[in-house]
Each structure stands twice: as structure tokens, then as C-alpha cells.
Amino acid sequence: MKNLSISTIARTGVLIFALLNQILTISGHNPLPWSDEQAYEGFTLLLTVGSSLWAWWKNNSFTAEAIEADKIMKELKAKKE
Structure with a gap:
């Protein structure tokens, strides 16, 4: 974990957020208020x-x-x- 850069963690977080948002949108939920x-x-x-x-x-x-x-x-x- 020491070798991970902040930018790698940020990009991974944004990717996870985007994927979760897409899954919720496809399933008919509005994840964003x-x-x-x-x-x-x-x-x-x-x-x-x-x-x-x-x-x-x-x-x-x-x-x-x-x-x-x-x-x-x-x-x-x-x-x-």
C-alpha cells in the first residue's frame, strides 16, 4: 500500500463511483439527489x-x-x- 500514489487511489475511487452510479442508473434508481x-x-x-x-x-x-x-x-x- 506504501507504493500507491494519491493519483492512483483517486482514479480508482472515481472509477468505482462511476461504475456504481452506472449500475444504479441501469437498474432504474437515481443514485444522485x-x-x-x-x-x-x-x-x-x-x-x-x-x-x-x-x-x-x-x-x-x-x-x-x-x-x-x-x-x-x-x-x-x-x-x-
Whole structure:
């Protein structure tokens, strides 16, 4: 369990959730207590907030100089470890 990454656990959780949702939908149950429009709005909100936070957090290098500086920084960090 130590070797599992957080992203692996997250993807597995989303897959299990999607499969359970599909099984319940096929069997005629509405597993989610909201309408399609509310689900769409909620998903859009999560996507917008998530992508905004990700873009804010990450170092987004656009110029060739910035990309080269990122490579040098990674090399220096690798040597330090």
C-alpha cells in the first residue's frame, strides 16, 4: 500500500463511483439527489475552481528562457538530493 500514489487511489475511487452510479442508473434508481442541470452546474464549478487553483499553483513557463530555467532548476534540485 506504501507504493500507491494519491493519483492512483483517486482514479480508482472515481472509477468505482462511476461504475456504481452506472449500475444504479441501469437498474432504474437515481443514485444522485440532483437534476442533470444541477449536476452540470456543479461539475462546471468544480472544473473551473480546480483548473484555476492548478494554474495558480503551478509555475507556468511560456517563454523559451523560462522553460530553460526550469530545466536548470530541476537539474540543480536533482543534484541536491
